[in-house]
Amino acid sequence: MRRIVILFLICIDLISFAAWPASASEPAKPGVLNAGKFLQAGKFLQAKGRDLVLPTGEIFPVRGIGLGNWLVPEGYMFKFKNARAPRDIGQIIEIALGAEEAARFWETFRDRYITREDIEFMARSGFNTVRVPIHFGLFMAEPEKGGEERFTGPGWALLDRVIGWSREAGLKVIIDLHAAPGGQTGVNHDDGTGFPLVFYVEREKRRTTALWREIARRYRDEPAIFGYELLNEPISTYNDEDILNPRLEPFYRRVTAAIREVDPHHIVILAGAQWDQNFRVFSPPFAPNLVYTYHKFWSATRRDVVHEYIAFADRYRVPILLGEAGEATNAWNREFRTLNETHGFGWSFWTYKNLSTPSTVVSIRMPKGWEKLAALGSMNAPSLEKANLTRDEARRILNDYLDAVLFRNVEVRPCYLRSLGLAEALEEACQAEERAAASAPKKAP
Known part of the structure; x- marks a missing residue:
């Protein structure tokens, strides 16, 4: 284990030189734009044909990672089986700590979950794009009596900060509306009512x-x-597709027109229906500078999977x-990534950071006693007593978690990075990780 740690620390130093985006003075590979040059050139990314390019004609190959759980918490990233939506997770933390301490918890959580160190590490590892899921409730309050919207909330400062860090590190930023007013998906991660009300209710539109x-x-x-991703995973398979699918593109047209009133430059990203996978909802592109996005998990890695x-x-x-x-x-990551690259598709994998998992870039070490908090978040009628938790114990566990999410305390997954074709300097550390996993005692079924 000590050898793996030493190898990892050495490799991180190597990545600082080997994988950091090149400066504007360095020549780009023919036909391919490095992220550092793009930002220092002060140009906006444009969609031209099947490519993302600069006016010079240089191609920008998207190599991205999603910042899941930061501004839109998801229950499975806390090991909660019942409290899955952001509001439900918030209720669990409030039960554990009380309202006042819970508010402080979330403020600290957002400050620590994604920091400058995280962004710099992503850039050193070879990513050139970060996809930032956002929750509308962090950016707007209930309208005034006259109906005028109030764009206020802690999200603006947090988004400004991560954009600034990304600019300095040479990364592009996709702003992804993961939780829209009223909800757009009809499942937990849009934090709505269980129905995609943005397609039903004019106020939410x-x-x-x-x-x-x-x-x-x-x-x-x-x-x-990079651009504006208007809706994440609109219209789930649990909703009335026949009624709602025809409403998706007209709504995209409406939002795009509003964006173009104030911003003629940036890309608009349109997601397919039903987990971003159904492109049959689209007619020919209705505006220039559009990018279309799809999601795919746990599928085969054959060409027919992406033929559509x-x-x-x-x-x-x-x-x-x-x-x-x-x-x-x-x-699977390696095979599916390669399949997409072969057909000229950029990618942004999910997700950067999660709790005690091998399938992210970095893994948060599980605090001692977390199983009790996980039990609290998995109950139909949660209470500290039923979870065998005291408030003091819950406070200690959650404080340990807030320390564990800091970049300096997470576990980097070298093999995950290598599966994305990144961080060549971590190859030896990845091999050591694989040997350690192979020699570890097998868990009983």
């Missing part, structure tokens, strides 16, 4: 459109912005982005 217009107004001159997206890209000459994939084996 107006609020979502207004939020995107404000985001675009604020960041219209920001070169670190290849055909769409070829027919309409538009870029395709694999917006989420992963949470599988490293072998």
Whole structure:
């Protein structure tokens, strides 16, 4: 184990030199743009044909990672089986700590979960893009009596900060509306009612459109912005697809028009219906500078799995982005990534950081006693007493968790990075990790 740690520390130093985005003075590989040069050139990324390019014609191959759980908490990333939506997770933390301490917990959580050190590590590892899921509730409050929207909340400062760090590190930023007003998916991670109300209720349509217009107004001159992903995974398979699917593209048109009133430059990213996988909802592209995104988990890694997206890209000459994939084996990551790269698709895997898992870039060490908190979050009628927890114990566990999420305390997964074709300097550390895993005692079934 000591040898693995030493190898890892040595390799991290090597990555600092080997994988950091090149400066503007360094020549780019022919036809391929490095992220550092892109940002220092002060240009906006554009969709041209099937590629993402600069006016010079240099291609930007997307190599991204999603910042899941940071601004949109998800229950499985806390090992909660019942409290899955952000509001439900918030209730568990409030039961554990009380309202006042719970508010402080979330403030510290957001400050520590993604830091400058995390962003710099992503850049050193070879990523050139970060996808930032956001929750509308961190960016807007309930409207005034007259109906005027109030764009206020802690999300703006947090987003400004991560964009600034990304700009300095040479990374591009996708802003992904993961939880829209009213909900867009109809499942837990949109934090809605269980129905995608943004497609039913005019008020939610107006609020979502207004939020995107404000985001675009604020960041219209920001070169670190890759683009605006209007909705994450709209219209799940649990909803009335026949009624809702025809409403998706018209809503995209409405939001895109509002964005273009204030920002004519940045890319707009459109997700397919049903977990981003159904592109049959789309007509020919209705505007320039559009990118289409799909998600795929736990699938086969054959060409027929992505045939629909290849055909769409070829027919309409538009870029395709694999917006989420992963949470599988490293072998699957490698095969599916390679499949997408072969057909000219950029990618952003899911997710950067998670609790005690091998299938992320970095893994949070599980605090002692976390199983009690996980039990609390898995109950239908949660209480400290039923979870055999005292408030003092819950406080200690959650404070340990807040320390564990800091970059200096996480476990880096070298083999995960290598499965994405990144961090060549970590190859030896990956081999050591694989040997350690092979020699570890097998758990009883």
